[in-house]
Amino acid sequence: METLTVEQIAERIWLSIAERRLRPGMRLKEIELAEVFGVSRARVRQVLAMLERDGLVVIESNKGAVVAKPGVEDAKDIFHIRSAVEQRVLERLTGQLDAAKLVEMFEHVAKERIANNSNNQREIIKLSGGFHVMLAEMAEAEFLCGLMRDLVSRTSLITAAFRDSNKHNCGPDEHEEILLHLKNGDLGAAKKAMADHLEHVESELKLLQDRAPPKSLRDALV
Amino acid sequence: METLTVEQIAERIWLSIAERRLRPGMRLKEIELAEVFGVSRARVRQVLAMLERDGLVVIESNKGAVVAKPGVEDAKDIFHIRSAVEQRVLERLTGQLDAAKLVEMFEHVAKERIANNSNNQREIIKLSGGFHVMLAEMAEAEFLCGLMRDLVSRTSLITAAFRDSNKHNCGPDEHEEILLHLKNGDLGAAKKAMADHLEHVESELKLLQDRAPPKSLRDALV
DNA sequence: GCCATCATTATTGTTGACAATTATGTATAC
DNA sequence: GTATACATAATTGTCAACAATAATGATGGC
Structure with a gap:
């Protein structure tokens, strides 16, 4: 072994x-x-x-x-900062994109779709997070890359903490839409699609935000 | 020992x-x-x-x-993201501020001024970075805190790498101005002062941005 | 004289054993 | 019966020796 x-x-x-x-x-x-x-x-x-x-x-x-048990406020901060980082990545991506990178990214989304169809939870989680990290890697911005990795894992934790069903994090359709805009060289549309995408993911968590914060005693008894 | x-x-x-x-x-x-x-x-x-x-x-x-040798593009990314984080910290600070915290922060700026007057480089570096970390701590946002620490050290590295004189990073005057706006409860003005402050720090680095990137051979011979 | 090959040295990577600390259970006094 | 003090066990923190790897220098062939 x-x-x-x-x-x-x-x-x-x-x-x-x-x-x-x-x-x-x-x-x-x-x-x-x-x-x-x-x-x-x-x-x-x-x-x-x-x-x-x-x-x-x-x-x-x-x-x-x-x-870790992230608090609601932490979750908001993380999504807020993540949004800024993702926007920056898209900006940096402009001009760095060639055909090879594009096909690689479309292939990635294809894998996401396969995982989704076969309902393979583990692959879904890995690939949907991986998409965003890949975007940062394509931008060849080392700092943004590391930060994105950080933010993606933190987002995973938040999703796990604030969601009762374990549905997929983010679907391949929205990822593909971002890629299409990038392919067309429409940075503004790509940024908007990304913002909507993150907003969408966050919104599914918003429902749970005003539930009572678990006291140490209570959640020990759950 | x-x-x-x-x-x-x-x-x-x-x-x-x-x-x-x-x-x-x-x-x-x-x-x-x-x-x-x-x-x-x-x-x-x-x-x-x-x-x-x-x-x-x-x-x-x-x-x-x-x-590490940060590249020029990395430096821009770091300042860009840092700006977003600092803005967020100020937003989160709203409502969290009490008198005790304010005096503590003004005291910190006072220490900065003393260090500046006596030209104590080490203290100047520690305190001027510490001011921004302290702001995040006051906001009681754990995630932002850690991120700010990270960004401050990265900024130190950038300053060291892209500046030939080792003047102070950021002066106490601009820090104090931010505090005054916070004391008055004017979030907008505080955010603007912060943005100007960071812009000011970054601008002193901009001069060096278009110098030739050192090849491994060349900077080995310097 | 120059290049490739190999031995030597220097540096990092890994492990297991030991020390320090905290948590748990027990007995005793009240 | 409850709480405090103590002893025991479980867990983390630290270290120094050993193994693996990469840099350095020497040697021989051309």
Whole structure:
């Protein structure tokens, strides 16, 4: 059996959180993770540090790591900033686009569609987040790339935390629309489509925003 | 002698970069750092990982860490996103402000002024960055806080990389102006002052933006 | 003299054991 | 019965030795 890399383990945990198998507040003991993934504790430690920087877990000194519970206000901030970053990515993409990149992106959306049709949750989550990261990569903007990765995982956590059904995050149709505008060189339309897309994703969460914030006692009893 | 924490070491290295004692491209060998700070290599490793996530160093597998060299485009992206984040912080600050917080912030600006008058470079750097982080902390927005910390260190690196004189980053006067608008409850004016402030800082870098990008050969010979 | 190949050195990556800290359970006093 | 103090167990934090990898310098062939 191959030993997993730090990134692979981090992705598996991210997926577990996004799929709501790991719920906010759950403890992540180092030894357990080390046994599950068949790696040393030191490597688990690196993974947890990485997940912390992506906002998926919070680590308290001498207490260990738990899955983060984002607040409603945090969620709003994240969507707000994400919107700004996505707009910037589209701007930077202008002029950087060639045919090869376009076909690669359309292929990606095609994969998203296949995953959607076969209702493959794990692939849906990976690909729909991957689309936005790919956009940043195409722009060849290293800083935006890292930031987008961060924002996408944080968005996954929010979706997992504030949604009771686990429907797909964002559909391939809206992604494709953005691509079509980019292909036509219509930056303004692309930006508008992106804004609408994010607005759409956020709106499905808005319903839950005014529910009572769970007290530590209550959600321990759920 | 007390052993330094990870954060303390990271701050010292950050300051060295901001003060241009550590220049972009310089190697950071783990053993050297361990000896300099009198800590184990494992701890240095944590520090380097932290600095990498803040964009101050880049770590290549099996090659080690070097001080990052941000490109001009990266610099523009960072200022662009930072502007959006700062605006958001000010919005979130509305209603969260009480008298205690205000005096604390005015006191901070007073310290900045003292450092400026005595021309204490290290303090100037720490405090002028700290002002913006403090604003985010006052807003009690955890996500924005972390992001602001990240952006401030990245800005320090940019300033160090694209400026030949090491004058102060941003003066206390502009900081105080923002505070005055906040005190008066005039959010619009505060946001405008903040935008002008960032624009001002960025403009001092703009002069150098169109200089030739250094080829690896050339800047090796400098 | 120049280039390729190989040995040496220096540096990073990984691991397991040990120390420090926190949580849990138990007994005792009131 | 409840609460406090203590002992035990579980968990995280730290370190130093070992392995793997890449940079450096030496050697031989052409």
